[in-house]
Amino acid sequence: MGYRTDFGRDHHRPLAVFASPGRYVQGPGATWELGTELKRLGLSGPVLFIAGGTARRTLAPIWQDTLPPVGVTPVVEAFAGECSEQEINRLVARAATQPFSAVVGAGGGKASDTARAVADELDLPVVITPTLASTDSPCSALSVIYTNGGAVEGFRFYNRHPLLLLVDTEVVARAPKRQLVAGFGDALATWFEARSCRQSHGCNVVGGYPTTTATALAKLCCDILLADGPAACSAVDAHATTPALERIVEANNLLSGLGFESGGLALAHAVHNGISEIPASHAMLHGEKVAFGLHTQLVMEGQPQSEIQEIYSYCRSVGLPTTLQQIGINPDDDEAIQRIAERTVIPGESSHNEPFEVTAAAVADAIRAADQQGRAYIN
Template sequence: MLSVFCSPARYVQGREATRFLASELQRLGFVGKALIIASHSPREVLFPVWQTTFSVCELTFEILDFGGECSFSEIARGKDEARRVGASLIIGVGGGKVLDTARAVASELCLPIACCPTTASSDAPCSALSVVYTEKGVFEKCLYYRRNPDLVLVDTSVIAKAPVRLLISGMGDALATYFEAEASIRAHKKNVVGGASTLAAATISELCYRTLLKDGVAAVAAARAGVVTPAFERIVEANTLLSGLGFESAGLAVAHSVHNGLTAAPETHDRLHGEKVAFGTLVQLVLEGRDSGLLNEVLGFCLSVGLPTTLAELGLEAMSMEQARAIAERAVAEGESAHNEPFEVTAQMVMDAMFAADSLAKSVKAGECV
């Protein structure tokens, strides 16, 4: 099996990076008309900046307001609008679902794509895939593309003004990167782009975890103040670039499968992607039989930054055995990344690990020893 590593063609991060969007696109040789797919709040904040930065280049733009869910109907709407305005480039501006939609539109129309996340809530911006949900928010499938984005531009001045919960959720998503990479590598399973992991991907995944432990609490403090600090910049990079490169080029495992299973429970629909992945990470570590020192370290990190660690915090305090089985069955469905572990994973194992992780977290929160 060949080793494969992938990444966006260009990654740009820093204060007021949006001012350089048009010049970065010009640097990559793009001209014509861009369709900007954007959610409402970023549009309100960034429209004046777009007007200024695009006025001095050979690019013009039109805007499509995002409908709220990365669904097949929303992707079709984006394609129709891109054709209507004669777009030669797609730009996604907003959270993970906006960027997933923009990537899907660009891929299906064979157009270049620039991703401009306005939150650091997931590792979606750098990837060559989209997670598609039903219009009711239930996970449907992943779409995989031939290449990663042409540009990822991360404006930390904008991200610092986003709700703190989104940054914390991004840390939950990034938390899984190292442990899922380890499992996939131990099992000699293919990564998301169809090859074996490289040393670079494995190292990036570990660096992602170490950065979370080192800078997570300080970054949350900066986010609460709405300011950009070195720790904040590093966590934004960990959530966006390190986690993005790590999960895609090293692999996924149980943590994201548990997330996908949890989306089948309506009670979790108001919980963010990374919040569910964080709990999925705890489930994976319990299922793998990891030692108490590591479990305490991961639980301690989650508690220190405010990530959910119990079923009740995901809205599932009264989860029945039937509902638990439905979640677990979805987590081990054919093609799910739960099967990237170096041993067989069954629905019963996932069920047991969910209840055990919940119990363990309750004990730690109550001050009991693990």
């Protein structure tokens, strides 16, 4: 009697999928352990480092000292600042001049997005070493692609996650506080979007149903942000690493990364993508725009005022925007609001993971109502 091997073959329901980077390392001075970690992963020889300005100034000297003794030769290439097709193509062409064993992305979210794209083009493993805790992108297997002008152009999805994510919290503690706080905005939305995705039985970013694990991690992420956010801000003001900052960095990078990718996205990030269509918003950071997207989502979902007020209050306490004006948009500009709303609901956008039909008209109303509540709260 044989065993069945066709279980699920005739079912069209997606499987639950949880995805993650291969290894996560965090702490003060973690940069000094990068060589050990690369050796553990079996990487050696020339490695292409795509590095932002802070990484080149503060980390590159450590790489040059510590990597050659373990057999790794760092070849550092400056990241030009925008994760665009033009920048990806430039770096791929640069990498064609010699064989590399891996790509390391060092810097903010756009540097890591670019490194993932370059590694994918070259069919190489990728390692991410963030200098900021400003977004949840470092863990993921996707890149947000922008135009050279800063508008969201599209997304790239990859079959492989980073082999390693290594976060030096001494570097994060010295970064501008605004960057950390923007990370709060990106990470704060994680739980509320995962909750909506689970309610609607929507798929997560990796194409499966959210696991219970992913949803639980998204909730833990929110709990840590609400508990430790203000104390982490104080630590960064003092350029100090503290337990509160360590927990927040883990929430911004790891918990939010796992929570958004495996838990699913909903309206908040779709509104961010709409806001990015407005040139006046380009000076704002990703997480600042996501924060306003979260306000819009909570209003549109009709969540209890107690929950909405808690989020408004938190955002005010740490310095996240609660109004359109704070993200560079005139609240009386009906054309801009309509443009945001229409971009929010394009086919395939994560707004359709809400447990109800989402229309441009409803999004525009929710944006105006969220802005009005934000202004009332400030006053």
